[in-house]
Amino acid sequence: MLDEAAIQSVLSEALRKGGDLAEVFVESRQSTALKLEDRRIEDVASGRDAGAGIRVISGERSSYAYTNVLTEKALLEAAEAARAGMDSPSEKGPFDLRRTEPSIVNPVVTPPDEVPTSDKAEALVTADEVARGEGAEVRQVVASYADTRQRVLIASSDGRMAEDERNRVRLAVRVVAGRAGEIGTGFDAPGHSGGFELLQKRPPAEVAAKAARRAVIMLDAEPAPAGEFPVVLAPGWGGVLIHEACGHGLEADTLVKEASVYANRRGERFGSEAVTIVDDSADVGAWGSFGVDDEGTPAQRTVLFEEGVLVGHMSDLRAAKKIGSPPTGNGRRQSYAHLPVVRMSNTYLLPGPDDRDEIIGSIKRGIYAANFAGGEVNPATGNFVFGISEGYLIENGAIAHPIRGATLIGNGPQVLGAIDAVGSDWDRSEGVCGKDGQSAPVTNGMATVLLRRMTVGGTG
């Protein structure tokens, strides 16, 4: 992407007026996206984006400049911009660049750019037809397909040098159903790191049928009750809770600023022995995986909670240095236009010993949260909130009628303590997480989980 001589001269230029470390991040990205809505393929888009960002770290200060003109001249100008305001002349380089190999390669069986666009369009048409076939109540289907191939190169004056290629494909189907003034929505959106073979593993027809059935079921929903209830989280989508309640507060940038409810609490017990949570960027083929992170640190599996005890955190280079422990490979950026931020990748609550049916059977009156519309957390307090897009009332040990308008609110550490049972029926779901104005693909994974008591917001 950039030859070594150019890398050397850009790094030297960046450090010409002092600074502890210079780093260059080069990225090229090509993407295809199609969207079907209202029975029409409305958007067919292709993107070609390439650029480079140069970071100069001096003490506690990072300066960053980026360009989307990939000539050596433009890169040298960016290097000059990144060192603006520094004034201790120094001659550094050449640098001894040592290549780090990615810890995993996510296999691509069928490269999306070798698949005709008409096949991608056909997948959406199939999804539309199948979803509409699920019932006369289906009013609208939005199906979208996206593939991206991102190539990155990272090199820095401390000798780090790595290249990685990330191929991701995602299919999303959103269905709106309607009946006599009632509206129900259903959603499913599998994704992976790999090629077009996603659509064999997760056929568009199945994804569409699932989304449509959810939408139709929700037509019968009654207003959710408000108050405190036991809550059962479904496998897969329930992992959003772990992401919000535990993940964000263990991103080390918030820990070092003491802006996390988990700061200075390593070794403390938060949950029962059934609670083991990991972040695993090296899970081959998972949507949030990569070979090296966007600072060149190899992907790895990091244990956050071991049998209920806080044992780890996620870090990028900067936070790792402050904490005095090795980086965990969680420095991610949305693109060359962004500084790295500590981010989750694939965050999993590992499966436990309990049986799903027994968990539900143990509840007299409670909430079953099957699918979530998303959520957010305040890492400083641990308070989180998320919306249940598909929920049910549990009555006398069985799932009863669907409910609408339910929101779960709570507090991260408290929720870990409220986990009373973890099932063996583990699954995952894919999503896009936003932080500091940057978005990143992430996976959440968990089994059926029982929370002893949670606040539910509703109108019923």
Add this chain to the structure above:
Amino acid sequence: VTVDLLELAGGIVERARGDEVEAFLTHEREFQVKSFEGEVESLSAAEPRGAGIRVFKDGRVGFAYTSDLSEGGLDSILELARANAAHATADEAVGVAEGWDGSGPEEVPGLVDEAQPSVSPDDKASFAVELDSLTRAVDPRIRTVEEAVYADSDTQIAIATSTGIKGSYRRTDAWCYAIAIATDGDDTQIGFDFDLGRGIAELDAAALAESAAHRALSVLGASKIASARMPVVLDPYTAGQFLGVIGGALTGEAVQKGKSLFAGKEGQKVAADKLSLVDDGRALGAPGSAPWDAEGVATRRTEVIREGTLTGFLYDLTSARRARTGSTGNASRAGFKSAPYPAPSNLAFEPTGETLQDIRSRADRALLVRDLHGVHSGANPISGDFSVGATGILLERGDEAQPVKEVTVAAPMLDILARIEAVGDDRRWLPFGGSLGGATTFVAEMTVGGL
């Protein structure tokens, strides 16, 4: 690096040789500085630019974008856009905007602060550091300021079409925000606020510091309250969040696609009698203003709700043709990488005349909501369900009686609109998906979920 965007845009149309085409280009200079613990933590500077091209063929449209503005780069995306068009479904509503008469839509004054380019990076850094220090200095209980940020951009936007549209305009923007963390004993609360304007001169660091700190301090010691149906007062910030949800459902496209709670309600009462809601793409001093929209259509003022009655929707070209009406100039783009989509420009309720004190003391007991959490998940603009987390203060006859946290506020959105009894004159613009004018708003009843 200087590039003549308008010339490039025109060149793309020429090279398309007879195809129906639209070229949209941007060239931005952007700068951001963050302060932490009284020191500059990070600085970022860049000049990104790029082009997005749409090719229209027999009612089909294809889109492609690139950051490579060389002749080769532009030719390759013109080719991609052409190829993509072949895979879209033919639709007679799809097409490029009609050409402009003369020099095109009238300019909107005040989009540029001419002094802004000469503000030095050092002055911008000092602003962020000062914002950080001022926020920490508000009260000893402000334990830290997680982020104090100053950012700005200077953007040139150009459009050219095969129908004869050719124009460009420039805008400058500056904004800043602070995240204050207040701690008292075991209790920690967070306070976020921001300020925005055309240039650094319009930003008030001291007022922002005070406000961000106050947002955290005022909810220290907060607790849950018992679940109840009660009046709710939204402050300008949370009223803007609510408006963001409503705004997405007020586009013609959302209605046509059955994705809006307002579908089929045109001409009907959808809100309290005294409520009027206006989108104004030319509002002076508002962040979403521009002479023309993302498809080159002149912007304008559109009344969406007049005295409680739904009078119209916000349209881009495609949705307008489908509804057999004209575009309201509401096509928007998230930069050159994005094809146009309809969105509010500057959307706000008209004030209803009550003073702020009247509104706050309107009920014996009301929940003043200072922050809504999980709006993107808890509010459904299709079904109208609205159930989100809230932090705030219990008002008793207008006095701040008790801080409240970890509750939910819920009601169907049409019920909320029907129960809005007053909108204050303290409007401020919030950049939540278009620009939204939030003002203190009294809602007669919502369900508050707590203990």
